[in-house]
Amino acid sequence: MAPVIVAKDLYKCYAGFAPVLRGVNIEVQAGELVAIMGPSGCGKSTMLHILGMLHAPDAGSLEILGTDVLAFNREQTAAFRRGNMGFVMQSSNLFEHSTVFENVEFPLIYEGIPPQERWERVIRALELVRLSARVHYRSNRLSGGEQQRVAIARAMVNNPRILLADEPTGALDARTSRLIMENFRTLCHTGGVSMVLVTHDPKMAEYCDSIYTLEDGVLHCRRRELPPLPEHEAQTLLQPPPPVVRGALVAERFPEASGRNLMEEAHRLHAAGLLSRIYAIRGSGLLGNPEGYALPLAVRRIGSWHFFSVCAALFRQLRGSSHSLWGLWRDLPVRSRWGRGLPGHLWAFGCGALLARWGLEEKIEFMYATGAHSEATASWVAARLLGLPFAFSVRAQDLARPGNDWAVKAAQAVFVRCDTGATLQALRELLPELPEDRLVLLRDPLTLTPPEDDADMPLPSGVQQGAQPLQILAVGTISARKGYDLLLRACAQLRARGLDFRLKIVGQGPERLRLRWLAWRLGLRKVVDFAGQTPHENMADFYKKADIFVSPGRRTGQGDADGLPSALAEAMAFGLAVVVSDLPGLTEAVEDGKSGLVTPQNDAAALAQALERLAAQPGERARLGNAARTRIHALLDEQENESRLGALFSRAIRTA
Numbered sequence: 001m002a003p004v005i006v007a008k009d010l011y012k013c014y015a016g017f018a019p020v021l022r023g024v025n026i027e028v029q030a031g032e033l034v035a036i037m038g039p040s041g042c043g044k045s046t047m048l049h050i051l052g053m054l055h056a057p058d059a060g061s062l063e064i065l066g067t068d069v070l071a072f073n074r075e076q077t078a079a080f081r082r083g084n085m086g087f088v089m090q091s092s093n094l095f096e097h098s099t100v101f102e103n104v105e106f107p108l109i110y111e112g113i114p115p116q117e118r119w120e121r122v123i124r125a126l127e128l129v130r131l132s133a134r135v136h137y138r139s140n141r142l143s144g145g146e147q148q149r150v151a152i153a154r155a156m157v158n159n160p161r162i163l164l165a166d167e168p169t170g171a172l173d174a175r176t177s178r179l180i181m182e183n184f185r186t187l188c189h190t191g192g193v194s195m196v197l198v199t200h201d202p203k204m205a206e207y208c209d210s211i212y213t214l215e216d217g218v219l220h221c222r223r224r225e226l227p228p229l230p231e232h233e234a235q236t237l238l239q240p241p242p243p244v245v246r247g248a249l250v251a252e253r254f255p256e257a258s259g260r261n262l263m264e265e266a267h268r269l270h271a272a273g274l275l276s277r278i279y280a281i282r283g284s285g286l287l288g289n290p291e292g293y294a295l296p297l298a299v300r301r302i303g304s305w306h307f308f309s310v311c312a313a314l315f316r317q318l319r320g321s322s323h324s325l326w327g328l329w330r331d332l333p334v335r336s337r338w339g340r341g342l343p344g345h346l347w348a349f350g351c352g353a354l355l356a357r358w359g360l361e362e363k364i365e366f367m368y369a370t371g372a373h374s375e376a377t378a379s380w381v382a383a384r385l386l387g388l389p390f391a392f393s394v395r396a397q398d399l400a401r402p403g404n405d406w407a408v409k410a411a412q413a414v415f416v417r418c419d420t421g422a423t424l425q426a427l428r429e430l431l432p433e434l435p436e437d438r439l440v441l442l443r444d445p446l447t448l449t450p451p452e453d454d455a456d457m458p459l460p461s462g463v464q465q466g467a468q469p470l471q472i473l474a475v476g477t478i479s480a481r482k483g484y485d486l487l488l489r490a491c492a493q494l495r496a497r498g499l500d501f502r503l504k505i506v507g508q509g510p511e512r513l514r515l516r517w518l519a520w521r522l523g524l525r526k527v528v529d530f531a532g533q534t535p536h537e538n539m540a541d542f543y544k545k546a547d548i549f550v551s552p553g554r555r556t557g558q559g560d561a562d563g564l565p566s567a568l569a570e571a572m573a574f575g576l577a578v579v580v581s582d583l584p585g586l587t588e589a590v591e592d593g594k595s596g597l598v599t600p601q602n603d604a605a606a607l608a609q610a611l612e613r614l615a616a617q618p619g620e621r622a623r624l625g626n627a628a629r630t631r632i633h634a635l636l637d638e639q640e641n642e643s644r645l646g647a648l649f650s651r652a653i654r655t656a
Contacts, residue, residue, distance in 0.1 A: 005028040012058050020046050021050075021057070022217035024219045026219060031192045031194065034195065050062065052081065053085070088165040095139065099136055100131065101136065119298050120296050122135075124240075126153050161193065163184075167198060182207070249370060250368065251278070251281075253282050264445050268638075272642060278295070279358065328349075348381070353385065365388060368390065369390070371392070372406060375392070396562060399426055407433070410438065420563045421441055444564070447536070447566045470499065471548070476551070478507050487505075488503075489522065490611060495523070507531075508532060543574035548579060548611065551567070552601075565586075568590075588635070589631065596628055
């Protein structure tokens with residue numbers, strides 16, 4: 001294969017100075033990663049600018065992609081550079097008052113890329129540099145290292161054939177630098193991109209296939225090991241995964257108000273080629289939810305402003321196939337007794353009619369609802385109108401309001417996913433006529449884990465000698481089922497016994513004001529911190545600083561209860577000692593005395609006793625924390641769950 005870059009006898013001299021380049025010769029093959037090293041002021045950046053067609057040499061020849069680029073005029077040079085090259089310079093050169101998304105998107109707008117493709121490519125480029133969670137941030141709120149990572153994403157977003165970088169990792173820490181260089185290697189070796197980078201760091205140069213040094217204007221080759229070229233057509237890292245199933249995920253709202261389970265599930269389904277579209281049957285306000293931008297595919301929402309579209313779709317179906325739609329209406333009873341859920345039922349039917357139209361336009365093959373109520377009804381209607389298979393999930397919170405329509409939907413679903421073993425058992429008792437293989441147990445994946453470099457983390461702060469006070473952490477929506485009022489009463493007992501501690505409650509919810517008032521009444525204002533809603537990417541700091549994580553959930557009078565909270569799973573993955581109540585979903589993860597402590601529901605005295613025991617025994621906290629980390633990784637086997645879900649999706653298409 002012909003070289004991508006061929007430079008011969010390049011000569012460059014600035015007036016009044018010694019020559020910078022003296023007959024430089026270099027060839028760069030497709031997929032080759034080249035490092036240029038040398039002392040400061042030796043001409044490395046000048047050479048990079050000439051290869052990037054930013055400066056012209058005084059003498060010599062330069063061919064790029066088989067074309068003599070020195071013969072181009074100014075307009076031709078700009079067009080060629082824009083279409084085939086990406087640049088990462090020492091300065092990030094971002095638009096300070098624009099968002100991260102807008103900065104990375106700008107080259108695609110200039111090239112006239114359609115909005116949908118722009119969205120997907122920008123998010124994938126940001127995922128490569130681990131910044132997709134900050135896509136809605138303004139660039140002037142980022143650190144210097146983060147700004148440099150945005151610049152790298154912007155250079156990669158146009159799928160360049162050639163990437164030129166001047167100290168691309170100069171402002172990054174060692175771990176992020178390694179991550180970026182590994183991404184560069186993958187981009188070159190699997191995507192066929194040729195890259196030339198200037199660096200002073202020998203460790204970064206070791207990631208490269210070829211290493212050159214520039215001394216006194218002469219280029220010397222220290223090492224050159226050409227990578228094997230792929231036999232098939234090169235694939236860029238920004239291309240979407242090949243679709244296995246054109247599936248659609250239907251949620252009530254996306255992203256969810258709290259937690260990251262839906263976002264993580266959608267990421268994994270899309271990466272496995274099982275998800276092509278996300279539909280939300282309720283909107284997130286006129287401006288949408290910025291967190292939705294953290295996915296590499298768009299979210300199509302049915303907000304209140306879609307009311308007339310929903311009505312039009314419903315009446316169109318009634319006019320065109322009234323027998324079919326009226327038959328569906330008769331088959332599916334209203335969710336609640338005495339018709340109390342009729343408005344919501346009618347809205348779900350209208351959304352289903354609109355989803356059927358969208359699904360037909362986008363060639364959807366499978367409908368998957370993330371809940372058992374309105375989203376499952378809309379999916380069922382759309383699937384029946386289009387003749388597609390569908391499935392839905394039942395979570396522990398759904399069991400507080402079991403619907404009269406579950407039997408019909410479950411009987412026609414390819415599978416019904418349950419998030420915990422307790423949920424599966426309760427559903428079997430609720431729907432005894434359902435075949436046992438119709439219900440499948442697939443737990444939610446871990447939404448946050450410690451970085452690999454922290455795998456051998458030091459003991460939590462309270463375990464280290466002299467570390468006081470004890471740090472207690474609780475994370476979740478502040479609602480009655482979380483039992484945080486019991487936690488406050490237990491903390492009041494600990495304070496009365498003279499224990500020095502601090503309690504941090506992270507989250508928002510309807511019970512927040514009542515809980516703050518209770519803390520004031522119990523005299524805990526100085527030791528309890530209500531941290532409010534916190535960006536998920538910042539949660540790792542809370543876990544690292546905590547000594548004990550508490551999840552004192554309860555079953556309310558209305559039957560509302562937690563399953564396996566994502567925050568509990570995250571805390572266990574960070575190696576925290578955990579104290580939980582005896583709810584079935586919690587005890588599936590926490591074994592009393594082995595991977596945590598279990599206390600009875602609604603028993604503040606027992607909860608206080610468990611916390612006091614762990615406060616007095618740092619070694620016990622460390623033992624339980626290590627066991628919790630092992631237990632949660634064994635329980636939430638991500639690879640097994642992904643393979644099972646992929647097999648279920650594929651089987652649904654084959655049997656449709």
